[in-house]
Amino acid sequence: MSLRTRLTERLGIEHPIISAPMGSIAGGRLAAAVTQAGGLGLIGAGYGDATWLEREFGAAGNRRVGCGFITWSLARSPELLDGVLSRSPAALMLSFGAPAPFAGRIKAAGVPLICQVQTMAHVREALAAGADIIVAQGSEAGGHGALRATFTLVPEVADHLRKASPDTLLVAAGGVGDGRGLAAALMLGADGVLVGSRMMASEEALTPPGFQKAIIAADGDSTVRTKAVDTVRGITWPDGFTGRAITTDFVKEWHGRDAELAEPSVQAREQERFWKAFHAGEADHTGVFFGEVVGLVHAVRPVDEIVRDMAQEAERLLRDGAGKIVH
Numbered sequence: 001m002s003l004r005t006r007l008t009e010r011l012g013i014e015h016p017i018i019s020a021p022m023g024s025i026a027g028g029r030l031a032a033a034v035t036q037a038g039g040l041g042l043i044g045a046g047y048g049d050a051t052w053l054e055r056e057f058g059a060a061g062n063r064r065v066g067c068g069f070i071t072w073s074l075a076r077s078p079e080l081l082d083g084v085l086s087r088s089p090a091a092l093m094l095s096f097g098a099p100a101p102f103a104g105r106i107k108a109a110g111v112p113l114i115c116q117v118q119t120m121a122h123v124r125e126a127l128a129a130g131a132d133i134i135v136a137q138g139s140e141a142g143g144h145g146a147l148r149a150t151f152t153l154v155p156e157v158a159d160h161l162r163k164a165s166p167d168t169l170l171v172a173a174g175g176v177g178d179g180r181g182l183a184a185a186l187m188l189g190a191d192g193v194l195v196g197s198r199m200m201a202s203e204e205a206l207t208p209p210g211f212q213k214a215i216i217a218a219d220g221d222s223t224v225r226t227k228a229v230d231t232v233r234g235i236t237w238p239d240g241f242t243g244r245a246i247t248t249d250f251v252k253e254w255h256g257r258d259a260e261l262a263e264p265s266v267q268a269r270e271q272e273r274f275w276k277a278f279h280a281g282e283a284d285h286t287g288v289f290f291g292e293v294v295g296l297v298h299a300v301r302p303v304d305e306i307v308r309d310m311a312q313e314a315e316r317l318l319r320d321g322a323g324k325i326v327h
């Protein structure tokens with residue numbers, strides 16, 4: 001018994017599970033482990049660093065992995081795209097910004113184009129750019145995103161695709177941490193899921209152990225969509241995007257006080273505190289992006305177990321669940 005969807009068929013994978021291209025967290029080891037486990041792993045190019053990318057593609061060895069860029073940031077160093085395309089990635093994902101300027105090169109290289117979207121306007125933009133796969137990301141998600149919830153965004157995008165572009169696949173993201181989330185996403189009309197936070201609490205992610213400790217200790221009430229983590233780093237995101245992070249002491253102190261935090265002397269002081277703690281892996285004095293699914297994550301586990309359990313639990317629920325409920 002296994003889950004077969006249009007996503008497993010299109011990508012030639014065993015389970016309809018893609019790991020998210022989380023900047024500085026999703027390196028080659030994580031991506032390769034997800035692929036090895038039967039999903040598809042994506043390396044997170046983040047804000048773009050050619051040396052880091054080179055190293056992480058190396059760390060993936062000869063496993064088939066893809067890569068994801070923050071689109072508005074890629075626009076500032078577009079040459080990074082050629083570097084990644086020269087490695088024949090299994091897929092290229094663009095998130096947060098207009099995909100059109102890059103879509104042509106990706107598609108000309110014969111690489112599947114994945115566009116992550118947060119609104120219906122983004123869906124139309126992604127389709128116009130020729131997206132092969134759309135990732136509908138709900139607000140529960142860890143890291144950057146917007147306001148629509150997964151539970152309504154996914155079926156609305158599914159309806160739209162059925163009419164406007166039936167060959168475009170749909171993947172759900174935001175709040176998927178176990179087989180229940182995967183099964184629910186498939187029922188909402190998705191062909192698979194993209195999982196970030198749950199993979200961040202894996203042995204193969206580049207997550208500092210101190211962050212993983214904070215993740216395990218937190219429950220689902222302990223995250224917030226905030227700008228504080230960007231403001232302290234001096235990173236200006238396009239309007240409408242915030243980052244969901246754990247409510248560490250730093251975030252509790254600065255959430256909603258961006259004007260004060262951006263004041264140069266305050267920013268310099270807090271930036272020093274932030275990076276010192278970040279590099280030491282001390283969660284309390286820095287920012288740890290993570291989603292609401294944190295309340296479902298109780299242990300750091302190897303990727304092969306996370307992927308296998310998620311797939312098996314979804315299979316079991318979809319096979320046996322109906323018989324328990326439909327009479």
Ligand SMILES: Cc1cc2nc3c(=O)[nH]c(=O)nc-3n(C[C@H](O)[C@H](O)[C@H](O)COP(=O)(O)O)c2cc1C
Nearest residue numbers: 020022023095141142143174175195196197289291
């Ligand atoms: C630590 C972290 C970093 C992330 N960085 C990126 C990124 O660089 N690019 C991107 O497209 N998405 C990024 N995301 C968002 C993911 O692509 C994805 O939408 C999200 O993780 C899905 O929700 P989940 O966290 O509930 O699984 C990040 C998520 C996390 C948790």
